[in-house]
Amino acid sequence: MKKIFLLINVLLLGLLSACASDDDTLKIGVNFYPMPEIVDLIKDDLLTQGIKIEQVQMDYNVLNTPLYNGEIDGNMIQHQYFMEFFNQANDSNLVIAQPIYHSKFALYSSVYDSLEDIPNGTTIYVPEDVVNLPRALILLDALELISLSAGVDVFATLDDIESNPRNLVFEPRSLGTTSSAYHSDGSKLAIMYPTYARDTNNQLMDDSQVLAYEELNDLTRTYAISFVTRANNLNDPRIQTFIEYLTSQKVRTWIEENYGWAATPAF
Amino acid sequence: MIVLLNAATQSQLIKAAGETLNLLLMSALISLPIGTLIGMVLALYEKKVFKQSRWIVRLLSIVVSIIRSIPFVLLMVIIIPFSFNIFGTSIGFIPSLIALSFIGIATVARLVEQAIIDINPTLYDLAHSMGASKFQLFKDFIFIEARSSLILAFTSALVSLLAYSSVVYIIGGGGLGYTAIQIGYYSPVGQTLMWVSTLIMIVIVQLVQLIGNVLANYLNKKKRGF
Numbered sequence: 318m319k320k321i322f323l324l325i326n327v328l329l330l331g332l333l334s335a336c337a338s339d340d341d342t343l344k345i346g347v348n349f350y351p352m353p354e355i356v357d358l359i360k361d362d363l364l365t366q367g368i369k370i371e372q373v374q375m376d377y378n379v380l381n382t383p384l385y386n387g388e389i390d391g392n393m394i395q396h397q398y399f400m401e402f403f404n405q406a407n408d409s410n411l412v413i414a415q416p417i418y419h420s421k422f423a424l425y426s427s428v429y430d431s432l433e434d435i436p437n438g439t440t441i442y443v444p445e446d447v448v449n450l451p452r453a454l455i456l457l458d459a460l461e462l463i464s465l466s467a468g469v470d471v472f473a474t475l476d477d478i479e480s481n482p483r484n485l486v487f488e489p490r491s492l493g494t495t496s497s498a499y500h501s502d503g504s505k506l507a508i509m510y511p512t513y514a515r516d517t518n519n520q521l522m523d524d525s526q527v528l529a530y531e532e533l534n535d536l537t538r539t540y541a542i543s544f545v546t547r548a549n550n551l552n553d554p555r556i557q558t559f560i561e562y563l564t565s566q567k568v569r570t571w572i573e574e575n576y577g578w579a580a581t582p583a584f
Numbered sequence: 585m586i587v588l589l590n591a592a593t594q595s596q597l598i599k600a601a602g603e604t605l606n607l608l609l610m611s612a613l614i615s616l617p618i619g620t621l622i623g624m625v626l627a628l629y630e631k632k633v634f635k636q637s638r639w640i641v642r643l644l645s646i647v648v649s650i651i652r653s654i655p656f657v658l659l660m661v662i663i664i665p666f667s668f669n670i671f672g673t674s675i676g677f678i679p680s681l682i683a684l685s686f687i688g689i690a691t692v693a694r695l696v697e698q699a700i701i702d703i704n705p706t707l708y709d710l711a712h713s714m715g716a717s718k719f720q721l722f723k724d725f726i727f728i729e730a731r732s733s734l735i736l737a738f739t740s741a742l743v744s745l746l747a748y749s750s751v752v753y754i755i756g757g758g759g760l761g762y763t764a765i766q767i768g769y770y771s772p773v774g775q776t777l778m779w780v781s782t783l784i785m786i787v788i789v790q791l792v793q794l795i796g797n798v799l800a801n802y803l804n805k806k807k808r809g810f
Contacts, residue, residue, distance in 0.1 A: 373756055
């Protein structure tokens with residue numbers, strides 16, 4: 318058995334050295350639409366500056382580990398709070414290098430036409446995770462459907478709801494399942510990202526079911542999806558050039574035209 | 585359907601199919617021999633062909649079951665630090681291959697064990713009465729008797745590996761799972777990509793199953809009468 322394991326190790330090491338790539342390349346971790354598209358958009362321009370870009374495509378939940386380990390140079394998958402969770406858990410030094418866009422966030426309903434129409438005791442589907450649930454509560458607070466205890470914002474939980482005059486019944490769901498839960502309950506009330514909002518079959522790309530959008534202010538701007546690097550390579554000239562192209566008019570126009578239904582550029 | 589896709593998407597799909605086949609082939613090369621060995625050990629000790637140290641076999645059996653019971657997505661994530669410490673990489677092909685090999689070895693071991701256990705027990709007495717050595721018992725009796733079911737077991741394991749390989753995109757392994765789920769399903773404009781990727785997976789499974797069935801049929805002692 319030992320010999321076999323040794324053999325495998327040798328085989329794998331061989332493979333590893335075979336696929337080790339050169340160090341001149343800037344490796345950028347991406348995951349969800351539209352980040353791969355944005356990187357593709359500026360890839361050729363950066364090549365004229367002598368910077369080769371390689372996309373590393375994997376799940377956003379595990380993309381901070383290779384960044385922390387120094388295997389990639391930056392990633393475009395998260396906002397400040399997600400990054401801070403990772404920093405705390407791993408005692409790491411990831412930093413926001415450049416906000417890219419603000420995801421829209423909205424209260425959906427295909428039954429009620431205005432906030433006043435929402436009857437007493439309506440069930441509302443909200444995100445369940447510790448980052449997006451507070452954001453949903455902040456939105457409801459801003460719309461004056463509930464009020465949160467003074468001083469709590471980005472760490473709010475359902476227990477921090479001080480008053481709930483409409484007696485909304487909260488049903489936390491994961492981002493990916495909120496939409497179907499909302500539809501199977503008569504499409505009454507839900508808080509979703511347009512990216513995750515689906516009609517029964519298709520992506521909901523218009524605001525036909527949107528009751529209210531989150532307003533951009535100092536607090537909600539902190540949820541910008543950003544380009545993140547390590548503190549020690551933030552000043553790398555290649556990273557700075559990358560940021561320069563990332564925040565170009567070309568990218569802004571592309572985001573507005575192709576992803577404007579779900580986000581606004583943050584630069 | 586393929587013709588509906590533009591050139592960029594086509595090359596994306598070809599690359600993804602290549603990654604999937606590469607992962608499938610490499611993980612099969614690792615897990616088929618090791619898994620078969622473990623499966624043989626499990627089955628033959630259970631059959632009391634070999635009598636010594638049965639507790640090792642029980643331990644082995646428990647380990648195989650544990651690997652098979654860890655949710656695969658979790659297994660991949662658990663492997664990340666392990667992969668980084670040993671191979672210096674936590675993304676892409678290497679950790680994907682390690683994860684696939686682990687689950688592949690466990691799956692193959694169980695399937696091979698079943699195939700060997702299914703052999704008619706009188707075979708062992710027959711071999712014994714004919715004075716066969718342990719190696720001859722293995723080569724001329726067990727192997728001949730079980731080879732067709734072994735091929736079917738391998739086929740089944742390959743299809744499982746293909747299914748598992750569709751989620752390694754989570755740790756950067758790419759493949760058809762990536763085009764089908766991440767840039768297919770999750771993208772507002774990816775419906776075609778999702779279905780074409782799935783179609784390619786179906787074709788691969790059909791081919792693997794067809795080859796497995798034909799080979800198993802050809803090697804089936806009972807049908808061919810030798």
